[in-house]
Amino acid sequence: MNQQQQPVKILAxxxxxxxxxxxxxxxxxxxxxxxxxxxxxACGTDEPGPGASGTGGGSIEDELNFFNWAAYDDQALFETxxxxxxxxxxxxxxxxxxxxxxxxxxxxxxxGFDIVVPTGxxxxxxxxxxxxxxxxxxxxxxxxxxxxxxTDQPWDPGNEYTVCKDWGSTGWxxxxxxxxxxxxxxxDFIDVAMGEASGDVSLLDAPNELQGxxxxxxxxxxNTTDPAHYDAYEAFMVNELAxxxxxxxxxxxxxxxxxxxxxxxxxxxxxxxxxxxVESRGExxxxxxxxxxxxxxxxxxxxxxxxxxxxxxxAAYAFxxxxxxxxxxxxxxxxxxxxxxxxxVQQAAEDAGLTYLDLVFFSDEQVxxxxxxxxxxxxxxxxxxxxxxxxxSGA
Amino acid sequence: xxxxxxxxxxxxxxxxxxxxALALPAWxxxxxxxxxxxGFIGYYSLGYKxxxxxxxxxxxxxxxxxxxxxxxxFFKVFVGTLRISMxxxxxxxxxxxPFAYWLATRVSSRWKGILLGLCxxxxxxxxxxxxxxxxxxxxxxxPFSNALNDIGLGLPIQxxxxxxxxxxxxxxxxxxxxxxxxxALERLDPALREASKxxxxxxxxxxxxxxxxxASPGIIAGLLLVFIPLTGDYITPLVLGGAKGNMVGKQIxxxxxxxxxxxxxxxxxxxxxxxxxxxVGVMALIGLGIRSILRARRxxxxxxxxxx
Numbered sequence: 214m215n216q217q218q219q220p221v222k223i224l225a226x227x228x229x230x231x232x233x234x235x236x237x238x239x240x241x242x243x244x245x246x247x248x249x250x251x252x253x254x255a256c257g258t259d260e261p262g263p264g265a266s267g268t269g270g271g272s273i274e275d276e277l278n279f280f281n282w283a284a285y286d287d288q289a290l291f292e293t294x295x296x297x298x299x300x301x302x303x304x305x306x307x308x309x310x311x312x313x314x315x316x317x318x319x320x321x322x323x324x325g326f327d328i329v330v331p332t333g334x335x336x337x338x339x340x341x342x343x344x345x346x347x348x349x350x351x352x353x354x355x356x357x358x359x360x361x362x363x364t365d366q367p368w369d370p371g372n373e374y375t376v377c378k379d380w381g382s383t384g385w386x387x388x389x390x391x392x393x394x395x396x397x398x399x400x401d402f403i404d405v406a407m408g409e410a411s412g413d414v415s416l417l418d419a420p421n422e423l424q425g426x427x428x429x430x431x432x433x434x435x436n437t438t439d440p441a442h443y444d445a446y447e448a449f450m451v452n453e454l455a456x457x458x459x460x461x462x463x464x465x466x467x468x469x470x471x472x473x474x475x476x477x478x479x480x481x482x483x484x485x486x487x488x489x490x491v492e493s494r495g496e497x498x499x500x501x502x503x504x505x506x507x508x509x510x511x512x513x514x515x516x517x518x519x520x521x522x523x524x525x526x527x528a529a530y531a532f533x534x535x536x537x538x539x540x541x542x543x544x545x546x547x548x549x550x551x552x553x554x555x556x557x558v559q560q561a562a563e564d565a566g567l568t569y570l571d572l573v574f575f576s577d578e579q580v581x582x583x584x585x586x587x588x589x590x591x592x593x594x595x596x597x598x599x600x601x602x603x604x605x606s607g608a
Numbered sequence: 609x610x611x612x613x614x615x616x617x618x619x620x621x622x623x624x625x626x627x628x629a630l631a632l633p634a635w636x637x638x639x640x641x642x643x644x645x646x647g648f649i650g651y652y653s654l655g656y657k658x659x660x661x662x663x664x665x666x667x668x669x670x671x672x673x674x675x676x677x678x679x680x681x682f683f684k685v686f687v688g689t690l691r692i693s694m695x696x697x698x699x700x701x702x703x704x705x706p707f708a709y710w711l712a713t714r715v716s717s718r719w720k721g722i723l724l725g726l727c728x729x730x731x732x733x734x735x736x737x738x739x740x741x742x743x744x745x746x747x748x749x750x751p752f753s754n755a756l757n758d759i760g761l762g763l764p765i766q767x768x769x770x771x772x773x774x775x776x777x778x779x780x781x782x783x784x785x786x787x788x789x790x791x792a793l794e795r796l797d798p799a800l801r802e803a804s805k806x807x808x809x810x811x812x813x814x815x816x817x818x819x820x821x822x823a824s825p826g827i828i829a830g831l832l833l834v835f836i837p838l839t840g841d842y843i844t845p846l847v848l849g850g851a852k853g854n855m856v857g858k859q860i861x862x863x864x865x866x867x868x869x870x871x872x873x874x875x876x877x878x879x880x881x882x883x884x885x886x887x888v889g890v891m892a893l894i895g896l897g898i899r900s901i902l903r904a905r906r907x908x909x910x911x912x913x914x915x916x
Binding site for chain 2: 308309311312314315316318319338342415420451455458459460461462471472473592593596597599600601603604605606607
């Protein structure tokens with residue numbers, strides 16, 4: 214028995230490492246310490262790990278390499294997974310789907326990653342490019358736990374490549390000590406961003422979110438392919454809004470509550486993390502106000518998928534099955550703050566007394582206003598405008 | 609003993625290799641890790657991005673990417689970068705020179721090693737971590753800024769501004785200025801300064817006509833060592849700059865990583881190299897010009913001194 218146990222490694226690229234807050238960093242170190250003690254404990258026994266039994270196609274490997282969004286899952290879950298099933302997780306992070314695809318496509322199947330977390334609309338393109346391994350759902354018994362509403366999505370019929378990880382939406386969070394104007398719509402957001410909060414605003418660091426912000430505010434379908442709409446969007450974003458932007462930050466939740474911004478475009482789970490952090494610091498969370506994007510906003514779903522050429526496919530299947538377990542799903546939800554689509558997780562969250570659940574679970578009326586992105590031929594144009602907006606903010 | 613020497617001499621004669629052999633590793637390094645990659649970047653900059661999943665295609669070569677890079681927006685990023693790097697290099701010189709001078713001429717040799725060692729200590733920490741450390745100091749509601757507010761002072765430099773990037777680059781590159789300056793000033797024989805003093809020159813004149821010219825190789829080395837990597841820096845603007853403190857390096861990284869557009873990124877990288885070369889060239893010309901003017905003036909002053 215020479216099963217080598219290693220601490221959970223966080224290989225953060227320079228771009229994302231800046232978002233590793235002190236708190237997260239300390240949490241990570243604690244996990245590392247904890248794993249070393251597991252390692253010591255493991256040295257004392259000669260029992261084969263539970264992972265040695267395997268399911269289906271061969272035994273479960275010793276490692277599992279994630280290519281995931283920054284600080285997206287509870288570290289304790291990876292620890293539990295290592296203890297219960299065997300493989301040791303290592304995580305590399307990316308800030309946007311575009312960047313993730315760029316890296317996987319460049320590696321041409323040699324990336325060494327097992328599990329990746331693409332957002333729904335990007336899946337058909339990734340599948341067509343042979344970046345994803347088709348899933349054998351028989352090897353994921355807990356797939357039955359996902360509510361039917363979150364399976365069989367238009368961008369992945371029959372869950373051929375992916376299963377739901379969690380879904381969420383986009384809105385804003387503001388600091389009432391710096392912004393007195395109430396914000397009810399994206400147009401209000403823009404007005405405040407260019408007025409009261411000018412120079413103290415963060416937007417999400419992703420091309421589609423900037424595109425959405427403009428189109429939702431102007432009542433235009435954000436999946437439009439009309440070049441005239443894009444011309445207007447470019448003129449507005451680059452010449453008018455960009456000069457007021459302080460930073461493009463995909464995780465502004467905690468940063469805003471530490472005084473970095475007055476107003477931020479934010480994903481719901483990240484806003485919740487910010488509010489929880491305020492509470493944990495013993496400060497007043499009422500100072501910060503979350504709002505769901507209106508009149509229209511985004512509905513995104515992130516998914517678990519197996520990378521083409523994954524070196525540890527059995528461990529990958531084992532993890533996906535593990536995370537779809539209701540208890541594990543609840544643990545993850547309590548951490549990231551997004552609905553996991555697992556049947557009964559809302560009830561479990563209420564029973565567990567989790568707070569800020571209005572930022573996690575949305576009413577039917579709210580869901581009606583959310584629209585999924587369609588990746589179309591305007592993608593390159595959208596990325597180009599995003600690049601120019603960033604240049605314009607710095608100019 | 610004598611036998612050993614003669615053996616060594618004859619041995620040296622036998623395996624005498626051509627002179628460039630010693631430089632071979634350096635040449636291999638230079639060719640494989642500099643010339644060839646830069647050649648690729650130049651070649652890629654003529655290509656284009658064919659689709660979202662391909663980074664580069666070169667079946668159709670053109671200068672279009674350079675055209676795109678010359679848009680007013682990117683041009684502003686270049687100007688902003690040049691301003692940050694020139695101001696940063698100058699600040700490093702202004703801060704580094706007095707320190708290096710003091711260290712080389714006023715500190716006992718026992719303390720010299722310790723103080724020089726302290727300059728190296730920050731390098732034990734990763735560049736990125738050192739830069740992230742400034743985020744805590746510059747955070748608007750961090751402990752440092754709260755303490756300053758309590759005593760009635762505000763934080764003079766805010767995170768996510770160009771000033772924050774300026775501060776970050778000076779902090780990160782200052783040691784690269786101090787070391788060559790120290791080496792140059794350390795080698796300077798104190799007898800020369802004493803001689804200058806004995807011949808009637810004041811402190812300022814000794815500094816201007818003896819110390820400065822003799823230290824100039826160190827100054828030039830320091831300026832180049834700081835200016836070149838600083839201009840291409842992308843970590844400091846990424847960590848401290850937010851949207852306001854953008855620099856070309858960050859734009860290039862974004863072209864390669866987010867847009868996955870290697871052609872555009874390569875064109876920007878080539879333009880950055882050209883900008884650095886041009887700046888260094890112009891500065892060298894200005895420096896040479898000033899030197900020849902000074903020399904001409906000094907030569908003219910000679911007879912007056914003689915007759916007096």
